[in-house]
Amino acid sequence: MQTTFRLCNGLTANQVKAALFVIYAHKINGQVYIGKTKDPVYRWNTHYDASRNTTHSEYSTPFKVALRNVQNEWLATEHYILAVSNCANEIRKFENIAICKYKSELNATGHWGYSDATEMFKPLSQWQDTVMLFRDESRDVEWGLAKDDADRDVCIARIEHGRTSPTSLVSTGKDGNFPAGYKINCSRAARKGHPVGSHVKVLVSWHASGNQLVGKKHDVFVSVNIN
Template structure:
């Protein structure tokens, strides 16, 4: 995932000493969100996933609402600080929120002490493009079976194979593909409705889909 590094005082993002990053995401309307993470690429994917999960406690937050309104592929991503500890990252995040006043953050952060971190207007910077890849490869971001939710789906036949697409229920909207075992799909006929425990995931292009554990069974809805 590509980020634009804009703070000349920041550490080299690929340095072994760096453990956390302060980042900014800006949508096509120019609205900004600031956060920090040890893995900004993975955190971005989680933000997208959580934005369409109606049971997520931050579903109605300005940032999550903006992710639903503006396509994730049209956002710009910036690295505005990199640090060697989580504590330092929290301090820099708070200072960045105070400096940039991002519209999509819910509340201001408290800065423990006054310090100049070298922040400047993004519009005046000549950014350096850097690539940060997710440190974890799991497409469901490490979610356990206990964190999965029941999805209602329908068996469809597309391009010579059976697939499962979600139907609207308490947890998920309609139209999401459900990734599950082929042997399970083979037990059912197109048009039959089924349920299965899944977790919401996101492809690199921002497309959401649902993932079941390899051993999760499909259950027929009578």
């Protein structure tokens, strides 16, 4: 699984391959979608799959509709890498700035009020090189990037009401390892016995998409008191 990306804003292939996070853009019929991820090849394929899956929660979002409405979307879509970072908080900021700067019509939600004060984002037409990126098949994409506990970090999370299950787990940012507000994909059984509003300590890693955190399939959460 591989995809060719155009490099923008002075980035080099080595910088992109070495970075923990990237900001990417997909351009289709003159419209732009922007996102962040750890694995842009995997993420592009999940976008495509979601556009064809009528039961997927993102099936009716603007980007997925655009993919369905164009002929030969694999050739019609241009792929770009806009920025890189090894910091989760910084990459979220870059994503917000890029969405505003490029006026990304295909993003389902707006991230308004951010300005490119340092002018780091140049027009997509000024891309200067390309890089062929490959899906890292060694990554356990479904359950995150970690293979064992040595690859995971402690996260202080809060038990909240779930949309499709009784409870869900969300990062609080109080551990210093992960920013607040990220959903944690984890064992439902481990959440039992912890009431909504309580806090737990859990070992997690980033999902390959960079949009959520992932705990172990089988785990026992430790209750913690947060003042």
